[in-house]
Amino acid sequence: MKADASRVTADKPCLPPHAADASSGLLTGLLRDVSRSFYLTLRVLPKEIRPQVSLAYLLARASDTIADTKTVAREKRVRLLRQWQQQEIGAVVELAEDQASPAERALVKRLDECVALLETFSAEDQTLISELHRTIMEGQVFDLERFPGETDKDLVALQDDDELDRYTYMVAGCVGEFWTKMCKTHLGGLECWSSGAMEELGVRFGKGLQLVNVFRDIPRDLRIGRCYLPVTDPKSLLDPQNFARVQPLYDRWLNTAVEHLEAGWQYTMQIPPRLWRLRLACVWPIWIGLKTIARLRRANPLDPARRIKVSRMEVYGLMLESFLLRLKDAALDEKTRRLFAAARTERNGAVTSVVRP
Secondary structure, X not given: OOOOHHHOOOOOOOOOHHHHHHHHHHHHHHHHHHOHHHHHHHHHOOOOOHHHHHHHHHHHHHHHHHHOOOOOOHHHHHHHHHHHHOOOOHHHHHHHHHOOOHHHHHHHHOHHHHHHHHOOOOHHHHHHHHXXXXXXXXXXXXXXXXXXXOOHHHOEEOOOHHHHXXXXXXXXXXXXXXXXXXXXXXXXXXXXXXXXXXXHHHHHHHHHHHHHHHHHOHHHHHOOOEEOOOOOOHHHHHOHHHHHHHHHHHHHHXXXXXXXXXXXXXXXXXXXXXHHHHHHHHHHHHHHHHHHHHHHHHOOOOOOOOOOOOOHHHHHHHHHHHHHHOOOHHHHHHHHHHHHHHHHEOOOOOEOOOOOO
């Protein structure tokens, strides 16, 4: 049963003092090392939900690390993730030495500490985090089972639109749902939020961000045997000159990503200005996602020689601008609408017709 958000104040601690200290030490160090970019988003979150969201991220990152440990047989990785879903992590921690990245090695090695930290949260928070992680692991297992190879020789595509939509829910849409429930539980000032409607917007928000990741990473994914676009001949996409064959499908899904981010923007503008930390944590991924989509519109997304991304300096610039506009709804909305307009502009300069949700 959810706590009444109207009774939760900023003065109410999320954790007992000793747990808060442990949380700060463990989470800050690991987060800084395994996610330099998302670390900034986590640091700006309101303190009432920062430990829970941070731990949820670390758990998801750890299981993703296990799923990507190619020195371990695929069948074993699936088995370990299934065991973890049943709260058995002993064999998972043993894979720490199989990690090439020092940061990921440290994360897996300290996984038992992360699990112990989870037990210091309230029963409701434990349930929300555990349910989220089980769903994300389902998506990771889906990845391993749906794409059986490790190279472009075994390239497989998703079957249809429904499969891609389901995948984006399992690995990201569920995060928007979790985020909404956590905010409603711990943050005052959100009494105006309709739980069902905001959770639905949150799901679409997450799906939109994941679609941006999918489109940005197409060349890399193709070469490790994964094609998330539901096409009949995925191997043809290894040649960038064949982009015209899939452009209608690609553009349709790019438009879907814009529509989902529109839902994310509706979500963001329903966050009261006084909760500016939470607002910024939503603004940043939307702005970065829209700028990425605008570049995807102008590029050949199959070209492995050019990775489409927003530079670190541009990200810092967006963060500064959003901070200055955080309390000004009209100016914030105007800036975002300009980014949406750029994200809808097709290669020939026309503007796509996107129906707002």
